[in-house]
Amino acid sequence: IAQGFGISNAVLIKKLMQYGMMASVNQTLDRETIELLALDFNVKVEDEVITDATRYDEIEIVDDPKDLVKRPPIITIMGHVDHGKTTLLDAIRKARVVEGEAGGITQHIGAYQVNWNGDKITFIDTPGHAAFTEMRARGAKVTDICILVVAADDGVMPQTVEALEHAKAAKVPIIVAVNKVDKPTANPENVMNELSNYDLLPEAWGGKTPYVMVSALKRQGLDELLDVILLLSEIEEYKANPNRLAKGTIIEASLDKSRGPVATFIVETGTLKVGDIVVAGNTYGKVRTMTDDLKRRYEEAGPASPVEVTGLNTVPQAGDIFMAFSDEKTARQIAATREARDRENERKFTKAKSLDSMFSNLEDTEKVLNIVLKGDVQGSIEALKGMLAKIDIDGFHANLVRAGVGAISESDVTLAKASDAILIGFNVRPNAAVRSLAENEGVELRLYNVVYRIIEDIEKALKGMLEPTF
Ligand code: GDP
Numbered sequence: 402i403a404q405g406f407g408i409s410n411a412v413l414i415k416k417l418m419q420y421g422m423m424a425s426v427n428q429t430l431d432r433e434t435i436e437l438l439a440l441d442f443n444v445k446v447e448d449e450v451i452t453d454a455t456r457y458d459e460i461e462i463v464d465d466p467k468d469l470v471k472r473p474p475i476i477t478i479m480g481h482v483d484h485g486k487t488t489l490l491d492a493i494r495k496a497r498v499v500e501g502e503a504g505g506i507t508q509h510i511g512a513y514q515v516n517w518n519g520d521k522i523t524f525i526d527t528p529g530h531a532a533f534t535e536m537r538a539r540g541a542k543v544t545d546i547c548i549l550v551v552a553a554d555d556g557v558m559p560q561t562v563e564a565l566e567h568a569k570a571a572k573v574p575i576i577v578a579v580n581k582v583d584k585p586t587a588n589p590e591n592v593m594n595e596l597s598n599y600d601l602l603p604e605a606w607g608g609k610t611p612y613v614m615v616s617a618l619k620r621q622g623l624d625e626l627l628d629v630i631l632l633l634s635e636i637e638e639y640k641a642n643p644n645r646l647a648k649g650t651i652i653e654a655s656l657d658k659s660r661g662p663v664a665t666f667i668v669e670t671g672t673l674k675v676g677d678i679v680v681a682g683n684t685y686g687k688v689r690t691m692t693d694d695l696k697r698r699y700e701e702a703g704p705a706s707p708v709e710v711t712g713l714n715t716v717p718q719a720g721d722i723f724m725a726f727s728d729e730k731t732a733r734q735i736a737a738t739r740e741a742r743d744r745e746n747e748r749k750f751t752k753a754k755s756l757d758s759m760f761s762n763l764e765d766t767e768k769v770l771n772i773v774l775k776g777d778v779q780g781s782i783e784a785l786k787g788m789l790a791k792i793d794i795d796g797f798h799a800n801l802v803r804a805g806v807g808a809i810s811e812s813d814v815t816l817a818k819a820s821d822a823i824l825i826g827f828n829v830r831p832n833a834a835v836r837s838l839a840e841n842e843g844v845e846l847r848l849y850n851v852v853y854r855i856i857e858d859i860e861k862a863l864k865g866m867l868e869p870t871f
Pocket residue numbers: 480481482483484485486487488489528580581582583584615616617618619
């Protein structure tokens with residue numbers, strides 16, 4: 402950005418400090434900050450028009466309105482721990498299975514679809530907002546509506562607030578499911594009252610937010626919940642063009658011993674077909690099979706369909722965007738270019754980093770503990786940033802190389818390795834692949850769910866007293 406603006410890094414960083422941001426040279430800035438900087442430095446910024454197919458994931462597809470048809474809504478369930486998210490997801494799924502649609506044996510693929518009164522509804526089957534945030538942090542927008550589950554006997558809790566903040570930030574409409582109304586201690590009015598303070602005034606009280614009283618355990622109120630979802634979908638008019646090459650998001654991916662790479666795709670636009678050539682993140686392949694959570698096979702999957710896909714050459718990452726291409730050569734080239742570009746970026750980054758450390762060495766030799774920090778929500782990241790900035794032990798201090806929201810990824814490990822940093826996860830965990838990468842690269846990985854423990858350990862580390870743990 403400094404280059405683009407024609408100013409020095411130092412001037413830019415000083416300006417960011419005035420905004421209250423302690424930014425490092427390699428930090429990524431969000432759009433709002435960049436726009437603010439542009440105003441301050443009197444620079445005009447414009448959105449880049451992307452035509453390069455290797456950046457297919459950034460290209461916005463614009464369809465002719467006459468090609469658009471109604472598609473099912475995609476729902477994410479969020480809420481505080483133990484308020485009944487998993488039970489609700491299971492109850493909705495089972496309600497369908499009881500209807501006798503299939504053998505009743507389900508497998509977790511990360512999403513499922515139900516039929517309700519002739520319409521379909523897609524549910525993302527990963528309760529909680531960690532996945533939602535991670536997807537969003539990577540630019541994926543896979544949720545149309547958020548169901549905020551609040552236990553009627555417990556009321557609004559910290560993660561309830563976080564969840565609703567995430568949904569609002571993503572501009573996703575919220576339906577409140579007041580759960581556990583079967584309990585004698587249930588107090589739905591209280592939930593409605595509390596949530597009214599968060600701009601979620603119930604429709605019944607003249608507001609705009611639909612509330613549904615449910616008991617996930619006793620399977621009460623589920624029909625109404627599904628009705629409300631469809632009602633809201635009617636209003637929001639979710640549409641897509643089924644007659645184009647498919648594009649969508651990967652919500653889960655793993656390596657299966659017998660089937661090879663498997664990934665759950667949510668088709669957002671177009672129709673995915675068996676035999677289609679797809680690029681997914683930095684990998685590609687030919688769609689061999691598509692199955693749903695009931696192990697039913699599909700030849701085609703249209704907009705909002707969740708399907709588990711086999712046939713990719715390697716395992717993509719959750720949050721990667723996939724797109725079908727008309728021929729294999731193009732797909733292969735795109736995947737190869739993307740992979741090479743990622744590696745090049747990493748290399749540049751490592752180089753930049755070592756330059757950077759040269760500068761810091763000039764000032765105070767090795768008095769810095771570099772940290773790559775990942776957390777589940779922006780709020781806790783900001784809090785940690787503030788606390789870390791204050792640490793000073795005999796002139797030793799902590800330096801955040803990266804602080805971001807989302808699961809710990811391979812790129813975090815690479816960055817930690819490159820910058821000689823320790824990698825900290827707050828309320829987020831790495832998957833097995835990332836964990837083993839950290840081990841192989843000799844990157845110290847620490848997971849926490851209490852803020853002050855992080856501070857405590859970093860202080861210990863700065864005193865040179867920290868025992869390594871993995
Ligand atoms: P999650 O952490 O939000 O996914 O919550 P769970 O679905 O695991 O539910 C937490 C606990 O609440 C479990 O013991 C459930 O059986 C219980 N629970 C969930 N829904 C209800 C309900 O509607 N009524 C009652 N009484 N208990 C419920």
